[in-house]
Amino acid sequence: MGETSSITRDRIEAVYPKVARAIADALAREVEECKPSSSIIADLGAESIDLLDIVFRLERAFKIKLPRNRIVKDARGELSEAEFEHKGVLTDAGRARLHEYLSEVPADRFPKTLRVDDVPRLFTVETFCKLVARAQLEQSSA
Amino acid sequence: MRFLFVDCIDEFEPGGLAQGRFAMPRDFVVPACLIAEAIGQLAGWIAMERWQFNARPVAALVGRCVIAGEARPGESVELAVEMDECEADAVSYAGRARADGRTLVTVERCGAPMLPLEDFDDREAMRERFAALRSPKGARVEVDRKLAVTLPWSEITYDWNSAKATIITPTERDFYADHFPRRPVFPATLSLDAMIRLARALAEHVGLKLAATPPLIRVSDVKLRTFVPPGQTLELAAYLRARESASADLALSATSAAKRVATADLRFEWN
Structure with missing residues (x-):
């Protein structure tokens, strides 16, 4: 699995079994199909309502709060909205920042033109592991 | 016909909880799923009011629903909803419906995305209806609920x-x-x-x-x-x-x- 600056590999691996279980339940899949690198939409067939279902299941499983637009907001970091996206399409800077943030997603899955609305198409099982691990970290330090 | 299943809202805590009622028709038993609909509609009023009627939830997920019984013709069904989350983009809630001391339906872990209200409804009409629901008389309308299941x-x-x-x-x-x-x-x-x-x-x-x-x-x-x-x-x-x-x-x-x-x-x- 990939690393992020604040989320260690150990933390990601610690939450992975429960994350995979929640995703498998939401998508009526076998848990073995939910590998860390599996694309939630392309490989596991999730639709937009499934993403909401997954988030609710993770919140209950880990007793955390996961704001739905969290990934895009966190990826944007200190970039202004105008620097990050223009008319719903990520700028070059925004795309680079998102790629850095979603380090677990292979480069060839990032299209040249990426709409903000299509960012969830990039999510993998590991993306949700990182989301959970980050929320846990914030909750414990709050 | 009308597809409205909340006649009045008696208790209301913005973004948090609500209690309301609806009257069963005198000649027909409304199916339990429409009692669940009533619970969802009450949750909808909480969510819409919370976000100034700019967005509304549209039903999507129900984690668990227990149907324990049916209301009798003419009974007043008491509804109660508690929001777990009432965010701008999605809501989740639990609720129940009771009549004459009997629990009819409970729902838990219900979730719905919030979508632009004006794609579905007239904003001012919804505001007015909410005000009527909160008024002492409620907003009872003549509802042919039988048509809803034919x-x-x-x-x-x-x-x-x-x-x-x-x-x-x-x-x-x-x-x-x-x-x-x-x-x-x-x-x-x-x-x-x-x-x-x-x-x-x-x-x-x-x-x-x-x-x-x-x-x-x-x-x-x-x-x-x-x-x-x-x-x-x-x-x-x-x-x-x-x-x-x-x-x-x-x-x-x-x-x-x-x-x-x-x-x-x-x-x-x-x-």
Whole structure:
């Protein structure tokens, strides 16, 4: 699995079994199909309502709060909205920042033109592991 | 017809909880799924008020729904909802409906995305209705709730432990006057009601004695995947997964043009 600056590999691996279980339940899949690198939409067939279902299941499983637009907001970091996206399409800077943030997603899955609305198409099982691990970290330090 | 199932809101905590009521018709028993609809509509008022009627929730997920009984004709059904989350983009909540001290329906882990209200409803009309619901008199309207469940059914076909049937969603505009004025959508709770009716038919077909003792019905992991427009053909399916001496588990689905529209798990429990 990939690393992020604040989320260690150990933390990601610690939450992975429960994350995979929640995703498998939401998508009526076998848990073995939910590998860390599996694309939630392309490989596991999730639709937009499934993403909401997954988030609710993770919140209950880990007793955390996961704001739905969290990934895009966190990826944007200190970039202004105008620097990050223009008319719903990520700028070059925004795309680079998102790629850095979603380090677990292979480069060839990032299209040249990426709409903000299509960012969830990039999510993998590991993306949700990182989301959970980050929320846990914030909750414990709050 | 009207598809409104909250007549008044007695208690209201912005973004948090509400208690309300609706009156059962005197000559007809409203199916339990429409009592669940009433709970969802009460949650909808909390969410819409919280976000200044700019967005509304549209039903999508029900983690668990227990149908313990039916209201009697003419009874006043008491509704209560507590929001777990009431965010700008999604809500989740739990709720219950009771009548004369009996619990009829409980729902837990319900979730819905918040969508732009004006895509579905007139904002000012919704504001006005909410104000009326909160007024001492309430906003009772003449509702023909019977029409809401008069759906044309195809013949049910059985194959071993499964059953299939087809319904065609109504096209009459009146049917969608409230659901929704600007974007007619066949109510998901009616799809669910149709699926439960098919499950009952299958259970009886395989010899379960549902009619003798009304069972407790537990519906879980309901997922409503897409809007169903007027005039759409829905293929319903029920599959008996397991049966024990006092329970039976079924998987339910509704598809249209080979695309899954709704899925749910159902358990009948009886004494």
